[in-house]
Amino acid sequence: MFELIIFEILGALSSSSRYFHWKLNLYVILLVLIFVVPFYIGYFVVSNIRLLQRQKLLFACMVWFTFMYFFWKLGDPFPILSPKHGILSIEQLISRVGVIGVTLMALLSGFGAVNCPYTYMSYFLRNVTDSDILALERRLLQTMDMIVSKKKRIAMTRRQMYQRGEDQNKQTGFWGMIKSVTSTQTGSENLSLIQQEVDALEELSRQLFLETVDLQATKERIEYSKTFQGKYFNFLGYFFSIYCVWKIFMVKFWSQHISFILVGIIIVTSIRGLLITLTKFFCAISSSKSSNVIVLVLAQIMGMYFVSSVLLMRMSMPLEYRSIVTEVLGELQFNFYHRWFDVIFLVSALSSILFLYLAHKQAPEKHMSL
Amino acid sequence: MASLDRVKVLVLGDSGVGKSSLVHLLCQNQVLGNPSWTIGCSVDVRVEDYKEGTPEEKTFYIELWDVGGSVGNASSIKSTRAVFYNSVNGIILVHDLTNKKSSQNLYRWSLEALNKDSSPTGVIVSNGDYDREQFAENPVPLLLIGTKFDQISETKRNEVLTRTAFLSEDFNAEEINLDCTNPRYLAAGTSNAVKLSRFFDKVIEKRYFTRDPSPMAGFTDRKRFNFKSLHYD
Numbered sequence: 001m002f003e004l005i006i007f008e009i010l011g012a013l014s015s016s017s018r019y020f021h022w023k024l025n026l027y028v029i030l031l032v033l034i035f036v037v038p039f040y041i042g043y044f045v046v047s048n049i050r051l052l053q054r055q056k057l058l059f060a061c062m063v064w065f066t067f068m069y070f071f072w073k074l075g076d077p078f079p080i081l082s083p084k085h086g087i088l089s090i091e092q093l094i095s096r097v098g099v100i101g102v103t104l105m106a107l108l109s110g111f112g113a114v115n116c117p118y119t120y121m122s123y124f125l126r127n128v129t130d131s132d133i134l135a136l137e138r139r140l141l142q143t144m145d146m147i148v149s150k151k152k153r154i155a156m157t158r159r160q161m162y163q164r165g166e167d168q169n170k171q172t173g174f175w176g177m178i179k180s181v182t183s184t185q186t187g188s189e190n191l192s193l194i195q196q197e198v199d200a201l202e203e204l205s206r207q208l209f210l211e212t213v214d215l216q217a218t219k220e221r222i223e224y225s226k227t228f229q230g231k232y233f234n235f236l237g238y239f240f241s242i243y244c245v246w247k248i249f250m251v252k253f254w255s256q257h258i259s260f261i262l263v264g265i266i267i268v269t270s271i272r273g274l275l276i277t278l279t280k281f282f283c284a285i286s287s288s289k290s291s292n293v294i295v296l297v298l299a300q301i302m303g304m305y306f307v308s309s310v311l312l313m314r315m316s317m318p319l320e321y322r323s324i325v326t327e328v329l330g331e332l333q334f335n336f337y338h339r340w341f342d343v344i345f346l347v348s349a350l351s352s353i354l355f356l357y358l359a360h361k362q363a364p365e366k367h368m369s370l
Numbered sequence: 371m372a373s374l375d376r377v378k379v380l381v382l383g384d385s386g387v388g389k390s391s392l393v394h395l396l397c398q399n400q401v402l403g404n405p406s407w408t409i410g411c412s413v414d415v416r417v418e419d420y421k422e423g424t425p426e427e428k429t430f431y432i433e434l435w436d437v438g439g440s441v442g443n444a445s446s447i448k449s450t451r452a453v454f455y456n457s458v459n460g461i462i463l464v465h466d467l468t469n470k471k472s473s474q475n476l477y478r479w480s481l482e483a484l485n486k487d488s489s490p491t492g493v494i495v496s497n498g499d500y501d502r503e504q505f506a507e508n509p510v511p512l513l514l515i516g517t518k519f520d521q522i523s524e525t526k527r528n529e530v531l532t533r534t535a536f537l538s539e540d541f542n543a544e545e546i547n548l549d550c551t552n553p554r555y556l557a558a559g560t561s562n563a564v565k566l567s568r569f570f571d572k573v574i575e576k577r578y579f580t581r582d583p584s585p586m587a588g589f590t591d592r593k594r595f596n597f598k599s600l601h602y603d
Contacts, residue, residue: 209410
């Protein structure tokens with residue numbers, strides 16, 4: 001679809017064939033986005049839940065209908081509905097997809113605008129030394145040793161109880177019964193106490209592990225920033241941070257052409273950033289069960305992203321090229337989308353600034369306690 | 371006290387193959403009811419009677435270190451995981467029989483763990499590539515366990531079993547195929563249980579009774595360990 005926009009600007013191919021290709025592309029994408037993918041997502045989610053194995057298809061259809069219902073309801077509060085068009089016309093569908101996609105884009109670009117300088121600029125990198133990491137690793141290993149010794153105690157106690165349990169069955173008489181009751185009670189009380197201690201220690205070991213990973217990652221980032229590539233990205237980071245700040249506080253562009261190029265670059269880098277973040281996120285939560293669902297969710301997100309990026313590109317394209325886009329997409333209220341994008345962008349950027357500030361503040365305090 | 375008598379066995383494998391369920395089954399003889407992702411490393415202890423039934427019977431506590439594979443593959447995570455690979459006495463490699471990629475990743479896992487091993491007869495690895503001869507003289511005993519055996523249909527079973535047979539040849543290790551939610555596979559008397567106890571015996575022998583092939587030295591070794599009590603406070 002981006003090729004189509006570029007062709008539009010360059011004036012390649014004949015006008016009617018361009019028009020045809022636009023329409024075809026849009027129909028196919030919308031079809032996939034709205035009908036096929038949610039159905040598959042519902043199907044896989046339902047098949048993951050063991051209870052509903054029997055009527056998988058039925059439940060998947062139910063999930064899909066719920067999705068369509070919410071999708072339709074989404075259109076109500078926004079000024080999209082227009083009495084001239086039918087229910088299943090392309091404008092209705094695009095408008096709804098556009099709303100979701102634009103929200104998503106604004107959220108992500110707001111976050112990306114703030115995160116990008118934070119990640120790349122060395123000003124924010126905390127100073128981590130090797131001895132910090134070694135000390136933390138030693139603490140981790142000590143915690144693991146404590147867990148091991150406590151578990152050995154539990155195993156030994158349980159074994160003794162089991163062996164004594166066999167003897168107990170042979171004990172008869174009044175005194176035998178009382179003795180057996182008291183001894184097992186203290187045994188199991190001890191066990192539950194030690195088990196609680198073990199649980200607390202295991203939680204501590206997980207925290208220490210994650211902190212160590214964090215420190216190692218920071219140390220690697222510091223090393224990376226000293227290399228040539230790192231310096232290059234650092235410079236880019238400054239450049240982009242200035243641009244993002246400018247974009248946050250100003251809404252009107254002073255030159256359409258330059259802004260078009262810059263928006264193109266931002267879209268490419270934000271897609272790249274989006275993919276990287278999503279990959280990291282999905283690697284963290286993936287397992288063999290849910291990988292299908294994750295791939296489909298990813299496809300859905302990417303599809304919506306693309307459709308709405310077409311909508312937004314129109315915002316920055318010079319006036320003469322907007323005609324065909326307007327023609328294809330029908331009478332959508334474009335201004336509404338632009339304003340909506342800016343509002344969400346602002347909200348997302350401010351909240352991610354707040355979030356990163358808090359995270360940054362919290363981290364040095366944790367390390368000062370070492 | 372702890373470092374002298376510990377027997378440490380690593381349990382390695384991709385995320386989601388069933389290492390935590392396996393460790394729970396081996397140590398508690400029960401099926402794990404609510405498996406969740408392992409962050410970092412979780413340890414459990416198995417009570418093993420070495421040479422059960424003979425006069426040299428001794429109880430050992432084998433620590434099974436289940437290193438979580440689900441946090442990702444960034445180099446920061448790898449270098450943090452390396453902390454757990456010190457002084458390892460045995461490795462259990464776990465793969466998912468329904469997932470071929472997990473079996474292939476075992477080469478990577480074993481290299482990662484063995485490269486970090488700091489024992490004096492450590493494995494010398496050339497540029498990280500897999501080399502079969504190294505595993506033949508490997509001082510650390512390996513065991514290969516394939517999980518989710520029940521999820522393979524009858525028709526595909528032969529193909530899967532031949533594949534795992536090749537794997538176990540490559541690693542010079544025994545292989546066990548089971549289903550971690552069914553304790554029947556490891557019931558006493560099954561060939562799986564025999565292989566398992568043979569593996570643990572090998573680990574214990576390598577740890578305590580190696581480099582003394584002569585009976586005299588072995589006798590003194592055993593005498594020394596007979597006096598040590600294996601109870602911990």
